[in-house]
Amino acid sequence: AQSVAQPEDQVNVAEGNPLTVKCTYSVSGNPYLFWYVQYPNRGLQFLLKYITGDNLVKGSYGFEAEFNKSQTSFHLKKPSALVSDSALYFCAVRDIQTDKLIFGTGTRLQVFP
Amino acid sequence: EAGVTQFPSHSVIEKGQTVTLRCDPISGHDNLYWYRRVMGKEIKFLLHFVKESKQDESGMPNNRFLAERTGGTYSTLKVQPAELEDSGVYFCASSQERVKGSPLHFGNGTRLTVT
Numbered sequence: 299a300q301s302v303a304q305p306e307d308q309v310n311v312a313e314g315n316p317l318t319v320k321c322t323y324s325v326s327g328n329p330y331l332f333w334y335v336q337y338p339n340r341g342l343q344f345l346l347k348y349i350t351g352d353n354l355v356k357g358s359y360g361f362e363a364e365f366n367k368s369q370t371s372f373h374l375k376k377p378s379a380l381v382s383d384s385a386l387y388f389c390a391v392r393d394i395q396t397d398k399l400i401f402g403t404g405t406r407l408q409v410f411p
Numbered sequence: 412e413a414g415v416t417q418f419p420s421h422s423v424i425e426k427g428q429t430v431t432l433r434c435d436p437i438s439g440h441d442n443l444y445w446y447r448r449v450m451g452k453e454i455k456f457l458l459h460f461v462k463e464s465k466q467d468e469s470g471m472p473n474n475r476f477l478a479e480r481t482g483g484t485y486s487t488l489k490v491q492p493a494e495l496e497d498s499g500v501y502f503c504a505s506s507q508e509r510v511k512g513s514p515l516h517f518g519n520g521t522r523l524t525v526t
Contacts, residue, residue, distance in 0.1 A: 300452075330512060341415070342454075342502060342517035349512040388454060396467065399446075399515060401454040 300325045300393045302404035309352035310378045311379045312410050319374040321389030331372045332399065333363055334400075337385045348372060359383070379409045415518035423524045429458050429491040432521045434503030436485070442487050442506045444515060445478060449499040452498065457501075460486060472497075493525045 301324045311317045323329055333345040346357025353365045363374045374387060389402040417437045423429050436443045445457040457476070458468040462483035471478070475494070480486040488496050500522050504515035 333513060334517070341417075341519040342504075344514040344516070347512065347514060390454075396469075398456045398459070398467070399444075399454075400456075400469075401446075402516070403451070403453045 300400050302389050302391050302393055302402040304387075304405045305325050305388055306405050307403075308408060308410045309407045310410065313381050314378050317376050317379040317409070318382065319389075319407060321372045321374065323372060323389075323391045324370065325391055325394075327394055329365075329372075330394065331363075331365065332390040332392070333357065333361070333372075333374050334388045334390060334401075335359075335385050335390050336388065336404075337342060342388065345374070356373050360384070365394055379407075382407045383407060384409045415503055415516050417518035419502075419521060420519060421522045422526075423526065424493055425526055426495055427443050427492045430490065430493055432437050432488045432490075432501055432503075432522060432523070434486045434488070434518060436503070436505030437507075437516055440505035440507050440516070441483070442508070443480060443489070444504040444506075445488055446502040446504065447499050447518075448502065449496075454502065457488075491522075493523075495525050498523055498525045 303322045331348040334342040348355050348365045356362045361376050386404050388404045390399045418433045441462050443460040446454050448454040450505050456470040459466045460480045463480050477489045500520045502520045504517045
């Protein structure tokens with residue numbers, strides 16, 4: 299069965315510092331991986347995806363994610379965090395057989411000024 | 412273009428009552444999905460419409476949940492009668508094509524509290 303794990307419930311980082319939000323996955327076959335962000339009182343917004351090609355994918359708001367097949371990871375990164383990046387981040391994998399999105403439990407990112 | 416809209420944004424009801432959630436997808440999107448997040452847990456799939464047809468309803472918790480999409484436009488999700496464990500945030504999403512790489516567009520969600 300396909301699954302996604304986000305091992306950290308919360309990540310704290312100072313503004314201006316680099317940030318990493320971790321995600322590992324378990325799939326059969328090639329993974330279709332996504333990151334979504336949920337700002338307070340808002341819906342889920344698509345950030346970026348990996349389907350094929352370069353392992354480093356760039357997305358919205360300066361975020362990027364690195365696909366690592368050997369470690370089955372798809373960590374979300376940003377070189378310099380902003381206070382406005384504080385939100386709930388969800389990693390997801392698309393189940394190729396059923397076409398459903400399978401989400402992780404989410405990681406709350408808190409960026410301190 | 413207008414995004415996916417959901418109504419109401421919040422609903423507080425008592426156990427045993429009925430609640431109906433509504434979702435208006437992006438115009439022209441044939442695919443409509445319902446997901447739910449129970450507090451602190453992962454977002455879970457409930458069901459998938461293609462136009463007015465239920466493509467996959469394997470995630471629906473039980474027969475107290477009924478989803479419809481009349482005419483292939485907006486969708487409703489009714490919970491009757493509501494139980495305490497139904498509390499959570501219900502998200503609706505839509506997409507234009509069933510292409511595996513295409514992201515889903517989500518609404519702001521409906522926060523349901525059953526007391």
